[in-house]
Amino acid sequence: MSSTDQPLGARALFDQQIDCITRDDREAQAKLYADDFLCEFPFAIDRPRRIEGRDAFLAVMRPLWEQARGRDVKIAGCRAQVHETGDPDFIVAECTFATEIGGRTVDMPFVQLFWTRNGKISAVHEYFSPGARSKALGQG
DSSP, X not given: OOTTOOOOOHHHHHHHHHHHHHTTOHHHHHTTEEEXXXXXXXXXXXXXXXXXXXXXXXXXXXXXXXXXHHTTOEEEEEEEEEEEOSSTTEEEEEEEEEEEETTEEEEEEEEXXXXXXXXXXXXXXXXXXXXXXXXXXXXX
């Protein structure tokens, strides 16, 4: 990046994150997060509701990602409606992952409040239905 380039804003980083997730490139995804990344899952039952720091986030999420791989769960695509705000470092995204599980595809909707700072993802608050997600995964 040259000295005249601006760091990526929220929309571009959100798109990169979704690309990493759909390609299951979690190492590239991890590089998108700030060291002091804050992640909140207010309705979660299978993970902490608040995770502070990129390393702590990865310590929680890597086993979940491996578990999904072991069950042959794959993200086949993502439909997203992104609501940009007057702040280039904040968006609201309504998303649905088309998720392949055991030969069938199910939709997994969620909403993210998404903040960036200095070209990194600084915070995400993700809202999803843990009951619907567990049922779709055959866990409930």
